[in-house]
Amino acid sequence: xxxxxxxxxxxxxxxxxxxVFVTFVTGTILTSAPWVPTSKVISRKMCEFGGLKKGDxxxxxxxxxxxxxxxxxxxxxxxxxxxxxxxxxxLMARTRVxxxxxxxxxxIVRENMFTVDLPDVDVVMMYLLPKATHKIEKRLQxxxxxxxxxxxxxxxxxxxxxxxxxxxxxxxxxxx
Ligand SMILES: C[S@@+](CC[C@H](N)C(=O)[O-])C[C@H]1O[C@@H](n2cnc3c(N)ncnc32)[C@H](O)[C@@H]1O
Numbered sequence: 695x696x697x698x699x700x701x702x703x704x705x706x707x708x709x710x711x712x713x714v715f716v717t718f719v720t721g722t723i724l725t726s727a728p729w730v731p732t733s734k735v736i737s738r739k740m741c742e743f744g745g746l747k748k749g750d751x752x753x754x755x756x757x758x759x760x761x762x763x764x765x766x767x768x769x770x771x772x773x774x775x776x777x778x779x780x781x782x783x784x785l786m787a788r789t790r791v792x793x794x795x796x797x798x799x800x801x802i803v804r805e806n807m808f809t810v811d812l813p814d815v816d817v818v819m820m821y822l823l824p825k826a827t828h829k830i831e832k833r834l835q836x837x838x839x840x841x842x843x844x845x846x847x848x849x850x851x852x853x854x855x856x857x858x859x860x861x862x863x864x865x866x867x868x869x870x
Contacts, residue, residue: 727756727821727822727823727826729758729759729783730758730821731758731761732758732761732762732821732846733761733861734761735860736846736861736863736865737761737762737764737765737766738765739858739860739865740762740819740844740846741762741769741770741772743844743856743858743865743867744817744842744844744867745817745842746766746770746772747770747771748770748771748772749771749772749773750770750771750772750773750817751772751773751774751813751815751816751817752766752773752774752816752818752819753774753776753777753812753813753815753817753818753819754775754776754818755777755807755818755819755822755830756777756778756779756807756821756822757776757777757787757802758783758821759783759786759787760776760787760788760791760800760802761790762819762821763787763819764790764791764794764796764800766819767794767796767799767800768794768796771799772799772817774799774800774801775800775802775803775813775815776800776801776802776803777805777806777810778802778804778805779804779805779806779807781804784802787802788802807830812833812837812838815838815841816841816842817841817842817843817844818834818838818841818842818843818844819843819844819845820843820844820845820846821845821846821847822845822847823848824848824849827845827848827849827850828850828851831843831852835852835870838870841869841870842867842868842869843867843868843869844865844866845865845868846863846864846865848866849866852870853868854866854867854868855867855868855869
């Protein structure tokens with residue numbers, strides 16, 4: 695009987711690895727950036743750097759598993775929207791949001807960030823590859839008169855108003 699449980703456990707673990715691998719590969723092929731989550735420490739720094747306060751509206755373009763948004767809602771009281779193209783990753787984000795109990799404050803939209811209707815927000819978070827970063831920056835400039843953008847990793851073309859190193863990653867701030 696014990697062998698049956700062990701076999702089931704092994705199959706389950708294998709399935710988890712296959713799911714993560716397939717999600718990463720399809721994400722890399724089909725989208726403009728693969729799914730790589732931002733850690734809690736960096737997410738927190740991005741929220742602090744963005745000056746988030748209760749009631750602020752936050753948008754994560756390519757929200758992955760909603761790591762940043764969960765911190766923004768739980769610890770800073772923000773109201774959040776995450777846009778995610780990869781259906782498996784979007785499902786994971788919705789599940790994590792529910793498990794974190796912030797479903798009333800975090801909405802996940804399964805859409806392409808280059809075509810989705812961008813909601814009214816105060817702060818945009820992103821962790822994208824350079825090409826996608828520059829492409830979306832143009833959209834953001836056309837759409838928002840006043841905005842704070844916090845980018846994990848890559849630079850925007852706009853003038854940076856500050857940057858910080860956190861655990862080997864650069865967090866950059868832009869404001870217009
Ligand atoms: C590096 S991950 C960052 C995830 C999350 N923002 C974080 O920092 O934890 C980039 C995410 O963007 C998503 N993505 C890439 N291109 C996209 C697009 N055109 N529209 C929406 N999401 C996209 C990917 O599926 C991936 O989950």
